Amino acid sequence: IEVQALSRAFGNTGTCALGSLKGNVGHLDAASGIAGLIKTTLALKNELLPPSLNYTHGNPDIDFTNSPFHVQAQPSPWPRTHDPPRRAGISAFGFGGTNAHLILEEAPLPEPSPTSPHPTETLIISARTPQALEQATDQLATHLRNEQPNLADAAHTLATGRRTFPHRRTVTGNTPDTIAASLESRDPANVLTAHTPANTPPLVYIFSGQGSQHTGMAHDLYQQEPTFRTTVDQCAELLTPHLGHDIRDIIFTPDNRLDQTQWAQPALFTIEYALTQLWHSWGITPTTMIGHSLGEWVAACLAGVFTLPDALHLVALRGRLMQAQPPGAMLNIMADRTTVEAALTDNLSLAAHNGPRDCVISGTHDAIHTFTTHAQENGWATQPVTTSHAFHSTLMQPMVDEFTTAVATTTLHTPHTPFISNITGTWITDHQATDPHYWGNHILSTVEYTTGIQTATTQPGTTLLEIGPGQTFSSLARRILTHTNTQATTLATLPHKRDRRTAPETIQRTLATLWLTGTTPNWTNYYNQQQRRRIPLPTYPFQHKHHWL
Template sequence: MNVSSHPEQVVFLFPGVGDHYAGMGKGLYDTEPVFRSTVDHCAAVLEPELGQDIRTVLYPAGAVSAPGKGKLDLAALMRGARGQAEIDRTRIAQPLVFTVEYALAQLLISWGITPSGMLGYSLGEYVAACLSGVFSLDDALRLVARRAELIETMPPGGMLVVMLGPDEVAARLDDELSLAAVTSELLSVVAGPVPALERLETTLTAAGVGTLRSNTRQAFHSWMMAPAGDRLATLLGDFELGAPRIPFLSNVTGTWITPEQARDPRYWARQLHQTVRCHDSLGEMWRLPGAVALEVGAGSMLGSLAAQHPARPAGGRPPVHATIPGAGRAGEDVAAVRATAETLGAALAVHSGRA
């Protein structure tokens, strides 16, 4: 595929963990050499860190790549129950999501779709930082794997999505709970110990406020991650951090990261346990002249938030694009990614013999 130059400013959006699934990007892995070679390289670097080949979890037997099947083969799912549980463990999920998002970004760049800016949600900020040159790829992979290991050593907790703005939520929090993320004007995420979350959930339900419990065993972006953040800052002393070459938005500040922040180990410690300022970051993105949002990863969570953001220009312009479909449309990744590339100004040229 060859992509013509595009006058608009494409902003890559990298989601965090949550919408990943076994088989995501399988069609791209089977048909696109750039994607496949990048995944293979990441798997080789990660294997000594994880003690296993991440591809056996990402693409187990039965993971579909043909369109129309939509889900994993049921028999294979039953045979591989251990692998399916494993994909949701932090120590596996985070390196796996990083790998797929980075490989997809490299594929898009090879087609001529290059980012003018980037926004990553939680773990996604590491993909943005790596593409920007803050971390080398191999260092980023090792760092993401070791960061995930640190997270798993923290006490168990949970997260609760709350249908309220951050100020209203903050007024209802006690010392055991943290405002983990602000995703929109009327949508926030709270994290902390499960008993404290249950008390808050009961109070909010009685008040008629909608809530949704997140399927996680950790209290990400909360005070419970602070000890891991301290250890992460120490760990980062062994890595070389560079100044960003491509601008990206900071989870911590909600605006463009500075070179000083990007190279400061303490910044990445705060990024682990402070509030994700997603709503503010999306607002900054829409202030870019000619911004076009492109979600680079599975699902459309960030794209949906971008599309609904009040700072987005009226009239449905500029557009918001997705790439790898969610789990319900597994097997449609090749068609979906190519269609997005075409929409972004691509001139599609499928060579004979390519799927």
């Protein structure tokens, strides 16, 4: 009856294979239709027509000769053709004579995934229990080896298509096989694991100070990340009237002028501010901030004390006025603050207190030379700072009034995000932030970095993220935290200039580590520019348990 009905519907043209699932699973009653749908879907996917089980010859009452149908007795290829697409009909016949019929057509082949802009990919895994995390890790490693999926699509799927649980793991690599090998061996160089707290930990931005700049810093980010590039371009356009030159030429091309403070300060500000906008586009925002010297200007701008145009104007002026001051020198001394301050003469200043035994002094060349000899006699290790001027010393005094007047001509606002003062090492007050004299005194005062880091890490589990080129200031923070036995995580946005890792790889690993420690990125925005797609990956490894009632 069914074949006769199909013959009347289809006519006697072409050819069509018939199959049945009943020989495999028997009568399924209400489930027979969905079972047929699953079988047909798999046939389309695998490009194979499966046989009807145990079929030898047809019912003599069925006139196959005068119909377009034949029973599929053996498996046969069913490859894709460009035109027409493959189609299959599914019939579910009810006992009372009803017939539900569904027609499936093959889905069009997806467009090839675009090439990832990143040389490496970081995949994230999470689970409710340590045992499930280990099983999920093994499942993913096996899948990567067997299926060789597009890595960027796999990373996107895990980040945007899975719920997040407290037991977390990240892995970084450049091919499915290298990531699989790292997962199988739990290679600590590429695999990080953590149990994430329920509450999001405080996130502190550390803005780098002068001395960390180098030509070509973050150039690959400028090429690959539209948000970063747009912000750098915006800053460059705002700076050009004040500098008389395009700051991008000085940052991204070999140019010795980057060592001069009048160029270094606006260059650093531009890179650091653009990094904050990139982090913000990925859903990362600070709880509080601290900057080292110039870095405090980025913090103040981000907190809303200065508008971006005003901040850039004042930073350019600050660098130009400093450049015009008498030359000087700076020296790093590995000794405690009390000892160093006791040895300072009138023409020397403590420029920065960077750690328990890490002080920087400023002054004239002769005074620094004399102090170096004194330090050697006392067994204090010293290291000259590469600079042409004595920052944070009285040699900067002649520029303070002019700079303070310039600050007074701009509109200052109370900060909407707390940040730490270099002058006091504690939270800046609304009065200080909006007082032009504060920003004038900032040029002369000691950078209280040690006290500032201690202030920033009073809450357990704080994460410190350096914003700027290199990792100098996060390394200094780590030493301070080790000395005080404070538990905190220190991360860097960009690699050291001698690091083989690229800026995109470093920031990618840092983003994954932020997720690992409890900060929640906006993964959709992170992958938004890449046009990635979801792909099949292993599902959650439920830990089955038997319970008797």
